[in-house]
Amino acid sequence: MTKPKQAQSHTSKVLDALVNEITPREQARTDNRMLLAIKIDDARKAKGWTQQVFAKEMGQQPSVISKWLSGTHNFTADTMWDIEEKLGVELISLKEREWKVTRVVEYKITVQSPGLFTTEYVSPYTSLSDVEENTIETKPYKYG
Amino acid sequence: MNFRIVKLEKFSGSEASIYSVILEEDEPEQKTLFEYFVAENITNHREEVRDIASRLITIGTKTGARDIFFKDHEGRHGDGVCALFDNPDKNLRLYCIRFGKGILVIGGGGHKPKSMKAFQESKKLTKENDYMRIVSTEIENRIREKEITYSPDGTELLGEFKFYDHD
Numbered sequence: 001m002t003k004p005k006q007a008q009s010h011t012s013k014v015l016d017a018l019v020n021e022i023t024p025r026e027q028a029r030t031d032n033r034m035l036l037a038i039k040i041d042d043a044r045k046a047k048g049w050t051q052q053v054f055a056k057e058m059g060q061q062p063s064v065i066s067k068w069l070s071g072t073h074n075f076t077a078d079t080m081w082d083i084e085e086k087l088g089v090e091l092i093s094l095k096e097r098e099w100k101v102t103r104v105v106e107y108k109i110t111v112q113s114p115g116l117f118t119t120e121y122v123s124p125y126t127s128l129s130d131v132e133e134n135t136i137e138t139k140p141y142k143y144g
Numbered sequence: 145m146n147f148r149i150v151k152l153e154k155f156s157g158s159e160a161s162i163y164s165v166i167l168e169e170d171e172p173e174q175k176t177l178f179e180y181f182v183a184e185n186i187t188n189h190r191e192e193v194r195d196i197a198s199r200l201i202t203i204g205t206k207t208g209a210r211d212i213f214f215k216d217h218e219g220r221h222g223d224g225v226c227a228l229f230d231n232p233d234k235n236l237r238l239y240c241i242r243f244g245k246g247i248l249v250i251g252g253g254g255h256k257p258k259s260m261k262a263f264q265e266s267k268k269l270t271k272e273n274d275y276m277r278i279v280s281t282e283i284e285n286r287i288r289e290k291e292i293t294y295s296p297d298g299t300e301l302l303g304e305f306k307f308y309d310h311d
Contacts, residue, residue, distance in 0.1 A: 004293060004302035004303050005302065005303065005304075006151065006300060006301075006302060007149050007150055007151040007161075007163060007301060007305045008148075008150050008151065008305070009150070009151050009153050010150035010151060010152055010153070010164070010166075010174075010176060011153055011154065012174070012175070012176075012179055014175075014179050014182055014183060015152065015154045015178075015179065015182070016154065018182055018186070018193065018194070018197050019154045019155075019197060019201070021194055022194055022197060022198050022201070026194075026198060027198055027201060027202075030195070030198040030199055030201070030202050031202050031206050034199065034202045034203075034206065034207050034213065035206060035207060037212060037213075038207055038210060038212075041210070041212050066212075066215075066229070067229075067231070067232070069212040070212060070213060070229035070231075071199065071202070071207070071212070071213050071229070072195075072199075072229060072231050
């Protein structure tokens with residue numbers, strides 16, 4: 001039995017030039033929009049909702065939902081949060097956006113013993129970011 | 145109408161194979177309907193053509209030809225012809241035929257202003273739509289007669305791709 005043949009491959013300068021015009025960044029953006037549309041549509045199906053029901057739940061016209069799912073839509077954050085709430089799917093992860101908070105704390109310890117001497121200890125740390133977590137330890141201080 | 149189906153490697157990938165059509169009259173130039181579409185629109189609608197090409201790459205390599213990316217019933221009911229979704233602010237229409245998620249045949253199309261209610265108002269769009277309806281019918285016939293089959297993973301057509309009535 002002969003193996004069924006594949007269609008002939010076709011390439012051309014016109015198509016090569018067209019594809020070469022698309023930057024990796026543009027392609028990644030298209031990929032993300034279309035993958036996001038699939039994620040939303042899969043969540044809609046998991047809910048057992050038709051597109052009409054989804055439109056009603058979102059307070060939108062069915063034509064708006066078609067556009068959302070077309071892979072061409074540039075969603076606002078508010079719309080994505082609304083969709084997350086209705087479909088119970090995570091579209092924006094804020095966990096990935098933890099920003100580093102640097103607080104400058106000056107440690108100043110004054111030990112006084114009236115009548116004998118006065119000394120002052122100033123921490124070498126000027127910021128919590130200077131030290132790694134759990135590395136601050138109390139060192140015995142020898143009175144001078 | 146005599147034609148053959150060819151696979152566009154630039155757009156095809158692990159998720160879908162993307163094919164187009166070479167009419168017999170275009171054999172000397174070896175130009176597909178999609179290449180005519182590009183040539184006819186690249187000057188006046190460059191961004192839209194680039195966007196369409198980018199979406200075809202995503203379909204071939206990342207997502208497959210999911211139904212949500214297309215507008216169905218772009219020809220007569222049940223003829224299998226659809227169109228790649230066009231944004232409300234865009235004007236180009238590209239006619240396609242889907243065979244599941246893994247196979248997409250793209251043809252030509254053209255400019256369809258939003259003021260135009262039906263493609264039949266444009267001679268150009270009607271002609272391009274007619275081509276794809278014929279292609280759809282012919283492929284369906286060959287699938288029915290098992291002269292064309294699907295690959296096991298559904299991302300490839302296998303068989304005889306020349307549709308010449310004089311052969």
